[in-house]
Amino acid sequence: MKPNLHFTLLFTIVLSLFGSADALHAQTLNKPEPADNPNTGGNSIWTAACASESFNEYFVNFTWNPPLVNSDNSFILELSDANGSFSNPVELVNDNSRNTDFDFEFQFVLPTDTRGEGYRFRVKSTSPAKTSPESDAFPMYYIDYDSPLLISPNGDGNIPSGGTIQLCDGSSTVLSPHNITNADTYQYNWYKSSTLLGEKGPSLTVSSPGMYYVEIDYGSTCSGSANTLSNTIEITIGASLGIAINNPSKTDLCSGETVDLEANIIDQGLTYVWYKDGVAITSPTVDNDTYTVDASVAGFEGDYTVEIDGSGTCLELSAPISITNAGDFTVTVDNPNNIVVLPGQTKTLSVSTTASSPLYQWYKDGVQITGATTNSIDVTQAGVYYAAVTLSGGACSSTTVNSEQTMVVSPAAFEINIDYATSYTSCSNTSIVLEVSSINAVAGDGSKTDVTTDLISSFSYQWQKDGANISGETSTTISLTDISENGNYVVDAALTSYSPASNPLSVKLLVNETLTIASNGTVSCSNTDLIDITTSTDLSTGSFEWFRDGASVSTTEETLRVSETGVYQLVVQRNGCPLISNEITISPFDDSLITLDSGERVVFPEGSSKIVRATGGTAYRWLDMNNNLLSNSDSVTFTDEGDYILVASIGNCEITKSLTVDYLETFKVPNVITVNGDGINDQWVLPNSYSNDAEVTVTIYNEKGEEVINETNYQNNWPSSTTAFAKQNEVFFYKIRKASEVLKQGTVTVIR
Structure with missing residues (x-):
C-alpha cells in the first residue's frame, strides 16, 4: 500500500475513534440528550419531565470522545435552575463506573422542588476537569399536589349554592382555593369561560360575568397530566338592593354594654355574613340580619359590615359602621415603681389620666385609704399602693381603671452595686468606666427591692482605689484611662444614717501602646542563614519573651536571630499585662518561586534574538559562562547560542538557574x-x-x-x-x- 493510502486509512480510523483530529489531545464531552426509559417498555424519548410520587425515573444519554479519562474520574450530571442558569447547579448523579464507556445513560430523579420551563443539563468530568455544553431547555415539574382544587369567595370554604355568585354592577369578589396548603408557593392558571387569564397568583379578583375556574400551573405539558382543575364559579351581574346597616342607637359603648346592628333589608330569605375589620365573624346564615356587638368582649372596637347574597339578588357588601370604646382611657404612674421612705421622711405618689372629670381613690395593700381621693398621695409607711380612677360623668360613668402598683419600702439597710459600664476584659481594655449599676433596699428579712431610680441621685459617693480615697471622684461613675490606675475599686455611699460600701471591682488595663517587630528577611535560605528580628521598643527595663509558633524561644535576646521557619511574636509585660506584637512569618526558601517564561531551554532562529524574562525574585544577574554580566534586570536578550546562568535573589537568599540557548534547527519533521x-x-x-x-x-x-x-x-x-x-x-x-x-x-x- 502506498504511503498516502496508509495515511488516509489511518486518519479515517483516528477520526472514527476520536471524532476529530483535534480530539486526539483532549477529551470532548458532548451535550446530554433525553433518552427513552427502558423500564417502561416504550420507545418514546421524553420532551418534558412530569414527575410525581408515583413516577420519578428519567434517563439522559451522554457521549464523549477519547482519550480515556483518568482512573479516579467521575462523571457528574448537573441540573440548572428553572431559568437555565448553572450559578448554583443541582447534582443529580455522580458516576465513577463509566470511565471507559463512551456512550451511556444517566438515570435520575427530579428534585421535589422542580417547577419551570427552562431547565438544562450538563455533564462534568472531575479528572480531567471538563464541562460539556449545556443541553436544550426542557419543561420539568415535580407534581406534588394532584387533586382537584376547590375555590370559594375569599377562600373561606363556602362554595355558593349552585356555584353561582351574582355581583352587583360595579362590585367585585375575590376567588381563592381553600383546600391546598402553602397556596402561595404555587403558580396558577386562571380561566374565564375557557380563556386563560394572565393572573398567576393564588387569588383572582373578578367583577365581570363569566365561568371561572383554576388549576395549578405545571407548565404547558405537565399541567394536563396533573389533576388539579377546580370547580367552576359562575359570576353574574344583577341590580343592587342597596344593602346598608341601619344607624344603631349608639356607636360609643361603655364596658359591658351591647348594641344591635341591623341590616336595612330583612325577611327576604337572603343569606347574611357579618364582618369586623374585613374579617368574617359569622358564617353564611339565612335571614341573619342582626348582629349584637358586646362591649364586654375585649377588642370589640372596629368597623362592621354585612354582606348579602341569595336567589334573585347580587352579592353585595354594605358600608361600614364604626363602633368605639367610650370608656377607653389610660392611667399613668408618675413616680418610680419602687420608692424608699426613710424614718421621718414623706414621699409623694401621683398618677395622670386621659379620662375627663375623673374620680380618684388610693389603696394601700389592697385596702382603701380614707380621704385619699386626689391624683396624688403623701406616704410615710411601707406598702403596695395604687390608684383607682373612675369616670365621673358621661355614658360610661361606672368605668374604673386601676393604675400600676408602687412598692414603698422602709429598708433596714442598702446594697450598692458597681459594675463595668461597657464590655471589659482584664489586660485587654485600654480604658474603662465604672458605674453604680443598682441600689437595693434590704428589708429586715433580707429581701431586696431595686430602688435605683428613686435614690441614685440621693446618695453621696466616694470612690476608693486599693483602700484609699480618690480625690475628686464623688459621682456615680469613674473613668479610668491609664495603667497607673490599675487596682481594686469600691465606692462608699452615704444617705442620712446609711453608709453602704459597694462590691469590689478589679481593673487591669493594657498599656495604650503598639508593639511592633520587624525583620531583615522573611525567607530562610538554610540553617546557617540567620535572620534578625528586632523591635524599636526598649526591652531593657521590663520582662519580655519571644515566641515561635506559640512556644517560648527566648527571654533575654533583645534582637532575636533565627534560622528556623515559623511564626514569630514578641510579648512584653506591662504592669502585669502582656503587650503582644504583630506576627512575622519566616518561610522556607523555595527555588520554584523563580520562574522563566521560556523554561530552561531557549530556541530561536540564528540571526534573530529572544527575550527571556524571570519572575519571583527581588534582584537578578544574568551571566554568560565567562561570568560576564549581561543584565541585572528581570529580563535579558539572547542573540548567541550557548550556556548561561541566572542568579536570582529573594531577600537574602540566592538561587542559580542554568539556561541553554540553541539555534533553531531548520530541517523538517521526517515522514x-x-x-x-x-x-x-x-x-x-x-x-x-x-x-x-x-x-x-x-x-x-x-x-x-x-x-x-x-x-x-x-x-x-x-x-x-x-x-x-x-x-x-x-x-x-x-x-x-x-x-x-x-x-x-x-x-x-x-x-x-
Whole structure:
C-alpha cells in the first residue's frame, strides 16, 4: 500500500475513534440528550419531565470522545435552575463506573422542588476537569399536589349554592382555593369561560360575568397530566338592593354594654355574613340580619359590615359602621415603681389620666385609704399602693381603671452595686468606666427591692482605689484611662444614717501602646542563614519573651536571630499585662518561586534574538559562562547560542538557574525512517524546537488509533528496536503539542 493510502486509512480510523483530529489531545464531552426509559417498555424519548410520587425515573444519554479519562474520574450530571442558569447547579448523579464507556445513560430523579420551563443539563468530568455544553431547555415539574382544587369567595370554604355568585354592577369578589396548603408557593392558571387569564397568583379578583375556574400551573405539558382543575364559579351581574346597616342607637359603648346592628333589608330569605375589620365573624346564615356587638368582649372596637347574597339578588357588601370604646382611657404612674421612705421622711405618689372629670381613690395593700381621693398621695409607711380612677360623668360613668402598683419600702439597710459600664476584659481594655449599676433596699428579712431610680441621685459617693480615697471622684461613675490606675475599686455611699460600701471591682488595663517587630528577611535560605528580628521598643527595663509558633524561644535576646521557619511574636509585660506584637512569618526558601517564561531551554532562529524574562525574585544577574554580566534586570536578550546562568535573589537568599540557548534547527519533521540497523535514519529525529523539551508532548498512534508513545522531553530515540514492526512498511500518525496548542501533526512511514 502506498504511503498516502496508509495515511488516509489511518486518519479515517483516528477520526472514527476520536471524532476529530483535534480530539486526539483532549477529551470532548458532548451535550446530554433525553433518552427513552427502558423500564417502561416504550420507545418514546421524553420532551418534558412530569414527575410525581408515583413516577420519578428519567434517563439522559451522554457521549464523549477519547482519550480515556483518568482512573479516579467521575462523571457528574448537573441540573440548572428553572431559568437555565448553572450559578448554583443541582447534582443529580455522580458516576465513577463509566470511565471507559463512551456512550451511556444517566438515570435520575427530579428534585421535589422542580417547577419551570427552562431547565438544562450538563455533564462534568472531575479528572480531567471538563464541562460539556449545556443541553436544550426542557419543561420539568415535580407534581406534588394532584387533586382537584376547590375555590370559594375569599377562600373561606363556602362554595355558593349552585356555584353561582351574582355581583352587583360595579362590585367585585375575590376567588381563592381553600383546600391546598402553602397556596402561595404555587403558580396558577386562571380561566374565564375557557380563556386563560394572565393572573398567576393564588387569588383572582373578578367583577365581570363569566365561568371561572383554576388549576395549578405545571407548565404547558405537565399541567394536563396533573389533576388539579377546580370547580367552576359562575359570576353574574344583577341590580343592587342597596344593602346598608341601619344607624344603631349608639356607636360609643361603655364596658359591658351591647348594641344591635341591623341590616336595612330583612325577611327576604337572603343569606347574611357579618364582618369586623374585613374579617368574617359569622358564617353564611339565612335571614341573619342582626348582629349584637358586646362591649364586654375585649377588642370589640372596629368597623362592621354585612354582606348579602341569595336567589334573585347580587352579592353585595354594605358600608361600614364604626363602633368605639367610650370608656377607653389610660392611667399613668408618675413616680418610680419602687420608692424608699426613710424614718421621718414623706414621699409623694401621683398618677395622670386621659379620662375627663375623673374620680380618684388610693389603696394601700389592697385596702382603701380614707380621704385619699386626689391624683396624688403623701406616704410615710411601707406598702403596695395604687390608684383607682373612675369616670365621673358621661355614658360610661361606672368605668374604673386601676393604675400600676408602687412598692414603698422602709429598708433596714442598702446594697450598692458597681459594675463595668461597657464590655471589659482584664489586660485587654485600654480604658474603662465604672458605674453604680443598682441600689437595693434590704428589708429586715433580707429581701431586696431595686430602688435605683428613686435614690441614685440621693446618695453621696466616694470612690476608693486599693483602700484609699480618690480625690475628686464623688459621682456615680469613674473613668479610668491609664495603667497607673490599675487596682481594686469600691465606692462608699452615704444617705442620712446609711453608709453602704459597694462590691469590689478589679481593673487591669493594657498599656495604650503598639508593639511592633520587624525583620531583615522573611525567607530562610538554610540553617546557617540567620535572620534578625528586632523591635524599636526598649526591652531593657521590663520582662519580655519571644515566641515561635506559640512556644517560648527566648527571654533575654533583645534582637532575636533565627534560622528556623515559623511564626514569630514578641510579648512584653506591662504592669502585669502582656503587650503582644504583630506576627512575622519566616518561610522556607523555595527555588520554584523563580520562574522563566521560556523554561530552561531557549530556541530561536540564528540571526534573530529572544527575550527571556524571570519572575519571583527581588534582584537578578544574568551571566554568560565567562561570568560576564549581561543584565541585572528581570529580563535579558539572547542573540548567541550557548550556556548561561541566572542568579536570582529573594531577600537574602540566592538561587542559580542554568539556561541553554540553541539555534533553531531548520530541517523538517521526517515522514519516513528506515529501521534497517545501518545507523542512518534508523530513528525518528525531531528538530530541537520539539525534542528535549519538558513542555512539549510527542504522541504517536498506530493505524488502529492506539498510542505507541506519549511522552514529554522526547529524546529522538523512537523506535528503539526494528522487531516492533510486523509489516515491511507501516504508517503511523503523530501529534506534537505544547499544552493545548498543536505544534505539528502528520504521518511517519517506517520502512523495515
